[in-house]
Amino acid sequence: MTVSETPTDAEVRTARLLPGGPVAEAVLADVAARVAALRRSGVVPSLATILVGDDSASAGYIRMKQQRAADLGFASPHTHLPGTAGQADLLRAIREFNEDPAVHAILVQHPVGHLDYQAAIAAIDPAKDVDGLHPESLGRLAAGLPGPVPCTPAGIEALLAFHEIPVAGRDVVILGRGTTLGRPLSLLLGQKRPTADAAVTVVHSGVPGWERHTRRADIVVAAVGVPGIVRPEHLRPGAVAIGGGVRYAGRRLLPDLDESCASVAGAITPRVGGVGPTTVAMLFRNAVELAERRSTTSAGDPGHRDR
DSSP states (O other): OOTTSOOOTTOOOOOEEOOSHHHHHHHHHHHHHHHHHHHHTTOOOBEEEEEESOOHHHHHHHHHHHHHHHHHTOBOOEEEEOTTOOHHHHHHHHHHHHHOTTOOEEEEOSOOTTSOHHHHHHHSOGGGBTTSOSHHHHHHHHHTOSSOOOHHHHHHHHHHHHTTOOOTTOEEEEEOOOTTTHHHHHHHHTSSSTTOOOEEEEEOTTSTTTHHHHTTOSEEEEOSOOTTOBOGGGSOTTOEEEEOOEEEETTEEEESBOGGGGGTOSEEOOSSSSHHHHHHHHHHHHHHHHHHHHHHHHTTOTTOOOO
16 A cells, blocks of 8 residues: 555554654765765865853754764864853854854854844855755745755655655645745745655645645645644545654653554654654755865865865
C-alpha cells in the first residue's frame, strides 16, 4: 500500500516513521567533506554565534552547535551578551562579525529577550545569513534565485526526498504562515524541481474550518507551534504528516502533530528526532555554502587571506 491509498475498514494502519536522523547524517557527511576541501585550500570555514541573556535552553543549543561545528571542522567564534544588553549592543556584535573577513556565517540565537530579533536579522550581512531569514534571502527564495534557504523548510524538503515521498504534482497543505517555516516552505515546495513542484496551500489557525483543507491533502505540514493542534480527524487516511512546529513543557518537546495521528497517516515524523535534526544539518550546509561562495569570489583578490 502506498502512503496515498485509503485503507479498508478491515485494515489497521500503522504509519511509517520518517526519522530525520539518517537525513541529517547524510547531509553532514557531505558538509564535512566540503569543509575538508576548503581547509585544504587554506580556508577555515567559520560560523559565528551570538547569544543574549542566560536562557538555559538557548545556551544549550549554542553549546550543541559549537560542538557540532568543531566536529565538522568549522571555527566557531562566539559573543555572549548579558540579558541587560541593549539593541545597540546586539547590533554592534553583529557589525563586528559582518566586518570580520574570517567569519563566513552568522547565527543570532533566538530568542533575544526584550530585544528586536527581526532588526537583528536585518542587520546581518546577507552574504553571511546562515539562517536564510534576512529579507534579501527571503526575496531570493521568492524569486527562485540561489541563496541560503531557511533551515527548517530546507530540512523538510530533504526529509521528504530522503524517504522517497513523492512531492511533485501532489496536494501539500501547510498549517502555519510564519516567516521561519510556513511561508518559506510554501515557496520552496512550489518551485519546479523533482523534490518540489507541488500544489501548495497555506492556511493558519485563524482560518475557520482549516480542517477542510488538511483533510484533502496528500501531505500535511503542521507549522504553528500549538501542541497537538493536528489530530487524526484532520487528516485524510494515508496522508503524509510532518510535524514542523513545536513547543516545550519544561524539557519535554510537544509537536503540533498529536501522536495519535499515526493511526491514520500513511507516514509521519516521530515526536522526537523528526524535523529537528534536519534543521541543524541544513544550518551547517548553509554555512559551508556561504564559505564556498566567499572563497570563490575572493580567490582573484591577492590581498585576501582567510584567517
